[in-house]
Amino acid sequence: MGSTVANEASVFDHVEYVPPDAIFELTLAFNADKDPRKVNLGQGTYKDEHGNPWILPAVRAAKASDAVRNANHEYLPILGLPAFRTLVTELVYGRDAAVITEGRVAVSQSLSGTGALHLAGSVLYQTFRERGPSPTAPLPPVYITNPTWSNHRQVFETIGFTVNDFRWASPTTGSLDLPAILEDLGKAPPHSIVVLHASGHNPSACDPTEAEWRHIASVIQQRQLLPLFDSAYLGIASGSYDADAFAIRHVANELQLETVVCVSFAKNMGLYGERVGHVSVTTKTVSAAQALQSRLAQQTRAEISNPPAFGARIVAAVLADEKLRAQWEVDLVTMSGRIAAMRTALYEGLAKRGTPGDWKPIIQQKGMFSVLGLPRLTVVELREKHHIYMADSSRISIAGLNEGNVDYVAAALNSVLR
Structure with missing residues (x-):
């Protein structure tokens, strides 16, 4: 008896093939x-x-440490490994940063940098949708550099944002085009999300100087834009994590702007397959940070329930131990x-x-x-x-x-x- 399945209409007939x-x-x-x-x-x-x-030698030693080698395989909390969240937040903003000491930063572990971007974007989408005058009101757009990492547009468009470009590197000289950056950002509507590469811009490799970052940050402040730093290469560009984190710290600590930071340890600790990421959002008030952190937890629970433990334990072991951290700093220089x-x-x-x-x-x-x-x-x-x-x-x-x-x-x- 022949099957009639081939003659039936499929609910998936309209799905278009997406190239690899x-x-x-x-x-x-x-x-x-x-x-x-x-x-x-x-x-x-x-x-x-x-x-x-x-x-990395620091990672090899961390894997052999008791904190990693003897760890169990139980679930992590929804927001991730507590030591990892604390240590990485201090690493990004500086241990004595006011946003930390005053409790004005919401923090969650994520699935590496891509997961960090998606988690942050999802919470921002929810936030702006609730903030608008109606559920159908247009959302602020997301601005990404031109050129940029090929996944940026896809991540934010699949969440539901409209994604626009702003010029970054000159296609003729291969150098940073600061006048074009300032001009384009100067036209962005207030509250637009601006995705910035904290260091080691992918693909142009054009990083602003500290003075140029100050110019860019000034326009962001004047236009009331929301900076979102994709921080996949901190420590790789210069060999110094602190130097590569300048833009983040200038915006969040010096200008005290509300800031979103997405961090990955794929590149700077070589933990590509462990998918170790970190999302943080600095806010004006403690209550806003607490509310945002609850949304990060809610979104994480809905998407992955809780993040993986192994890579986070490695990062925490490196950052918590003075000798391992010093070795990691040498590894970054290498x-x-x-x-x-x-x-x-x-x-x-x-x-x-x-x-x-x-x-x-x-x-x-x-x-x-x-x-x-x-x-x-x-x-x-x-x-x-x-x-x-x-x-x-x-x-x-x-x-x-x-x-x-x-x-x-x-x-x-x-x-x-x-």
Whole structure:
């Protein structure tokens, strides 16, 4: 007897196919490539000088500590591991920050940086929806930098926000375009959410100086905008967590603006697969912080019930122990220093060959990434002919370079550009 299922209409007939994530597909293609010369400059993960994943010495020691090794497997509280929440909040704002001592910060653990953005965005959506004159009134828009991390738009649009761009890096010079930033933010409606990269801007690698951050923060204050810092690379850009957290602390501590901060420990502790994140919101009053924290708990309960424990225990162990924390600070310098050295090596490899183009931005930028400004066809040629994998936008992860492949990459770039 034949089935009639194929003849029946499906409730899913209207669903459109969504193409796979480009960066993760690029990694799959790289892994399938059998050529020994292959180089992965796509996914933003730190690799050591041999191109292998690096377990930070501080993290290795933390995993061997009693606090992690002998921990049970019970549920964490809904808001996460208490020690993790406390220590990371102090790390982000400074131990003596007024928002902490006065109890004006709402805090929750999250599923790494992406989960932090989604959790914060969901609570903000709920907040603005309740704040509006009616349930159908337009919400304040979210502003993201152009260019930005490919997931920013998707995260906030799926929550329900309208997402707009504001200019960040000049496509012609590859440098920060401060006048354009100030002009665009100066037109943003009051209460708009502005997503800022705290350090190591992805993908442009263009970070403002402290003076430039002050200019940007001044416009945010004047326009009554809500800053939301995506802080995935704190400590990686300069080698100093404190230096990379300048913008956050200036806005939240010095200007005392209400601020949202989304933190990840994927990059700066190498805990990619553990999904360790942290959300904090600074407020004007203690009661507002308490109310927001209750909403963070409610949203977490609805989405994941409670966050995972293992990675949070590692981070807490590192931050709580003076020796492990000192080792982590050394590890940050190791990572940022190797990335900076590879920037110089790539620039010099292109310069000595007289490769067409202006490559100085490579050594002027900061953090894990750089955009080479190549046409898509050139990117495809590098992939197919030289087995060098990068995003179609020609964004490369500098951390994928090492002494064994950087000259090969420079030679390949020189070849295709000639």
